[in-house]
Amino acid sequence: MERVMMKGNEALAEGAIRAGCRFFFGYPITPQNEIPEYMARRMPEVNGVFIQAESEVSAINMVYGAGGAGGRALTSSSSPGISLKQEGISYLAGAQVPCVIVNVARGGPGLGGLTPSQSDYFQATKGGGHGDYHLIVYAPGTGQEMVDLIGLAFDKAEEYRNPVMILTDAIMGQMMEPVILPPIREVTTEKPWATTGKKGRAKPNLINSLGIIGEDLARINIELQEKYRKIETNEIRYEADGTGDADLIVVAYGTTSRVARSAINMLRAEGKKVGLLRPITLWPFPKQILADLAAQGKRFLVVEMSVGQLVEDVILAVNDRAKVDFFGKLNGTVPTVREVYNTINALLQKGGA
């Protein structure tokens, strides 16, 4: 195990290599350029493939081909580029092709800006492209999680034959932190469904999302939904920090969870009962723990770098059993520790009503 100082984007890229990813297809867009640049250097060293595609659209379709052929394939982009990839992501979900997609998010809509944002939460967790589908979505909260979750993402993508997204942002991508890198892993996953050429198989393999014959489309969707229920049962991850005795629980992921944690630590030092619930999987969403905490009489504050997206899932999970407040900063601005501290304090003073 090596401990090194790395930018989040580079930690993620090296984490992917260590997890056996050997196929990267990307396109330049800020603030994720460190990932394709790192891969362009690193892939030849491990006999991997790096292609700078002609567009985001082509990059995601290269991922479709490579993932469908059984390779561990990765693409990364930032918000406007992720919008371009949505067609391909819908096909990947429909054809059940395992792969990992990284969104180092920036502010939108449209061309938006280059500054960090969490305004792609809906796009990541509610589908994003056409049709009834879900990605598994991980939100790293540290440089170390950039490494750990990208490895987990490849394993889960193959376990469920489902595309997985890492949703992070410009701060997480650009910030340097010490990380421990695991050794390079040999991947031995069996993929009897992959298009390798028949190689003596009786039946050809097919990667496909078309369902126009008879009840095919209904069957495909029922199968997908059964898979999503299984993922919801088995794959929810979150961090609960000091939620047991808390009166107020802050819900935040990624960058804002770090800001919130600093504010919470200040308040707890003052004897105030405040906790943090940090979803690590944004989909499947940790609904049950929020419902349970609501039933215990806690109240919630959701902190986001958006006008309020995660907060909708919290309200749904809490289902009128508790009060949910929201503190959001618009695209391009990051909430300060003081702002979150003051917001929590104000809510505590107002009481539970």
Place this chain on the structure above:
Amino acid sequence: MQKVFGYPRSLTPKRTHYCPGCTHGIIHRLIAEAIDDLGIQEQTVGIAPVGCAVLAYEYFDVDFQEAAHGRAPAVATGIKRVHPEAIVFSYQGDGDLASIGTAEIIHAAARGENITVIFINNTVYGMTGGQMAPTTLPGQKTTTSPYGRDITKVGYPIRVCEMLATLDGPAYIERVSVHDPKHIIKAGRAIRKAFEMQIAGKGFSLVEVLSTCPTNWGLTPVKALERLKEEMIPYYPLGVFRSTEEVAKE
């Protein structure tokens, strides 16, 4: 008795959904014959397009991936990079390749991606009901050019082979036709040649096959073949537009 003619091993016994007189069936057979002759059935992966040939995977007895509209060359790139020893071909129509998929085909060709593209040009969007294609001839009536393609308003057809032949990446580009047995035999040879180039690792190969669409042209199968010969070939001349073997000779 020696068997001199039979059903290609690389085709499934399924009956195709193609209209009477459509030439997709002939072209499928030519591809399957090339795969059989070259002994590559067990290592071949096809990519089906969006369009009439969307169900091509039902008819070929090889591994297949179904691509989004126009994206087949990108999908082929992904497959080939994972399995360089596999023989990867895409089968794409003119709407798919020459309209929505122009970026993908140009850049796959420019990279010299070691794949084979079979490009079907019938001057019309078939599956969606006969709309104007990038290859629709000047003056040709379609459902979205009901007064005939007006080049002053919608511009000119795209000659894909000529355009791609300007690039250094492609190893082999040829345009063929299937309007009579002599040309069908020539088309078969071109398709085989394209696969041979890939097997030899020469890089990108593309065969454009001039094809008919009797249904959307509103012609009988025989009249459709006549139109191909008399109207399409003058605009889309047959021949080899690029071959690295010939370039090497010069």
